[in-house]
Amino acid sequence: MADHGAFGALLESLYAATLEPQRLEEFCARLAGATGSHIGAIMVQDVHRHGGRLDLVVGADPVEAARYEREFAADNLWVRRSVDQLATGAVLDSDDFVPRGELRRSRYYNEYLRTGDVEQSVALCAHFDGRNVVTATVCRSGRLPAYSARQLELIRQVAPHWVNAYAIMRRLEGLQERVSSLEAALEQTPTAMFALASNLRLLRANASGERLLSQGVLHCALGRLSIHGWQDVILQQLLSRTLHSGARAGDAERLVLKDGDGNSLALTAHPLPPPAATGDAALFVFVQPLGAPVLLQLERALQQLFGLTEPERRLAVALLRHADLALAAQECGIALSAAQTRLKVVFDKTGERSQPSLMRLLAALHALCP
Template sequence: MSGDDDFIALIDSIYETIHDGDVWPKVLTTLADAMDASQVAITSVDKRDSIVSAVAPRTDPALITLYKEYWAFNCPLWRHTALHPVGKPFSLDSLMRREEFSATPIFNEWWRRAEYGLAATAANLIMEDNLSALICVTNAPAIDQMTERQTQLFATALRHIIRAIKIRGRLWGLELNKTAALERLDTLQKSAFLVDAWARVVFLNSTAKAMLDAEDGIVLRKGRLTNIGDSDILQTLIASCVEASLKYKAPGGEFSVERAFPCSPLQVSVAPLRSNQRLSEVSWLGLSAPVAIVTVNDPDCERRQLETNLQRRFGLTAAESRLAAEIVKGDGRGAAARRRGITGATARTHLSSIFEKTGTHRQAELVRLLLDVSEARKLGSEPFGPYRG
C-alpha cells in the first residue's frame, strides 16, 4: 500500500476501537508501520490500587510482564511525563538527557532488551486523579532521531486516538446505564455500589457516596471496596460473583458490619450482576465491567430520614419525631422510651402530642400510619404537605 493508504487504514482502525477494545494492538501495529518505527506501546497506571496495564504488540510478553510488575514503579521517566498536558507530543530527550537515561537500571535491564531506541516520541492520553495513560513510539536502537515526517504523522494520529478514547468513554457510560439501570439505582434510599472483579467501584449512587465520605463501616482501601474490621468478607463475597468454584457455596451473600455504640450494624448484601448485555472491557482505559452489586442498609440513616420527614409532614418536634421513629418498630411505648433514654412520663406526653398532630387516637393506628409514611418514602412517592389519610 502507499503511504496515504497506510494512513487511511490507520485512521479507520483507530475508530474501530470505539466499539471493539480488542482492536488496539492492530492500531498500534498500523501506527508503527505508517511511521516506519520499531516499537510502540500504550501503558496506563490505575493509581487506586497500582495496577499497570500495557498494550505493546511488538514487545516480548515476558518483558511486558516484568514492566507491569516491577519496572513501571521504578522508571524515572514517569514523574517527568506528568508535566506534559494530554494530547501534546513530547520526546524522550525532553524528559531526561540521553546520557543520564542510558545509565539507569531500567534502560540497561529492560529498555535495551525490549529493543526500544532512544529516539522516541510520546504523549499523555489520560491524566486523571485515579488513572494516567500514555502512548510511546520509538525507532530502532540504531536510528538516533525521529524524522519530521514521523513526528507529524504521530501528532495527526494522536488527535484521532484521543477523540476515539473520549467517544469510547461516553458510549461506555451509556452501555453501563443500559446494562445496570443506573437511574433506578440512584433513586434507592440505601447505598448501592456496582463493583468489578477486583472490588473497584464502577458506579455508586448518591447515598453510597455519602457513606464512603463518612468512612463509617464501608470504605475504600487501595481503591477497593471493603468493610471495616479484620475480616475481608466483602471482597470474598464479591470474588464469589466472578466465577463458580468449589471454594464458594454460592455467589454473593449477606453479612453485618458492627459499629461503635450507639450506631446500629450495617446490613450488607452482595449479589452477582445479571445482564443480557455484555460490556466490552478496555482495562488500560479504566473501563472494567461490573460483576456484582453491593447494597448497604443503614438503619440509623433510615431512622434519621423518617424523623426529618415526620417533622416536615406533621409538625412534630425533634423529640417527638425521635420517639415516633422508635414507636414504628411496634414493640410498645415502654421499649421505645428505653431506646430513646427517656422516662415513661415523658414518653406519654410526647405520644399525646403525636396523636393530636397526626390525627390518630391509638398506638396501633399510629404505627400503621408511620409504616405507610416510611414505605412511601422508600418508593419515592411520598407527598409533600400534611397527611390527609
C-alpha cells in the first residue's frame, strides 16, 4: 500500500490547485518527493507534430525546460514509443518503452536528459484527445534503482485524482473565458445595462449605462438607480416588484419612462436566481432610448460583408440593441424558437459560434460605421 500521509498531502495540494493554479508547483514537488524523484513537471505534448512544452518544472533549471520545447520535444523517445498506450488516466513508465541502453545512445539523452541527470520517468496522463496529451511527470537519476512497487502504487493511486482535478481546471477555465467574453460583449453593447443588489443598490453599469448616468438621463441617488421627477416612484415600484414578487429568473418587467428632455426610455428588469451573498447581483436592468436611430449603416455592413438577409440583419441589430435574444425576437415580431433558428444561420454566415462573440463583432462593426 502507498503511504497514506504522502497520499493525503498530494491530494490536498492537487485539489487546492483547482482554485489556486499556483499550487500545481506544490503538487509536483510533493509528487517528486514522495517517489524519490528530483524533477517534477507538467508537460503538454503534440503526438502528431512531435512538439511539446513544459508548462511547469520543479527541480530543474528553467533554461533547460525552455530548451526542451525549442530543441528536444521532437526527440522524446518515451513519448514516441508510448503513443499506442496514451489514454486519459494512463500511467506510463519509461522503462517499459525504451531500454536504458538504447536511451543512453540517443541524442535525446546525451544532449538533454543527461544534463539533468535523468534516465527514468513516469508520466500520469490527465487528458488525451488523440493528439495532445497532458501529463504530470516525475524523473529520477540513473544512479538510483528503478521506481519501486510502492512508489508506482502511489503514482497509480494519484492518477485518477489528477484526471479529475485537471478536468475541473479545464471546466473552470472555460467558464471564466465565457464570463469574460460575456462581460466584454455587454460592455460594448449600445443598450445600457445596470446590475443591482438585493437591496437595489447599484453595483455596476456597462459603458452605455455609465453614459446615461453622466448625461443625467438617469441618476445614482444614495447608491440607487433613479430618474428625475415623479416617475422615480414608478421606477422604484417596478424594481421592487420585480425583485420581491417571486418572479422566476428569466421573467421580466417592462416600463416606458420619460427623461428630463421628454425622450422615451424603454426599461426592462430581469430578476436573477437568489444571490449567494449580499453584494451579488440580484437584478439586471436594461435601458434603451426609444429615440435612438435605427442602425442602418450596421445593417448595410452586415449585408455587404456576410450576405445576411433583411430578417437576419434585423435580428442581429435587435440583439445588439437589447443584449437579450428573447427581447430581440419580440422586437422582430417572431417567436423565440424562430429567433434561435435564425441566429444559427447568422452564426454560420458570420463565422461566430456564440452570442457573446457575435455581439463583439456587431459592436466592432457598429463602431466603424459612420
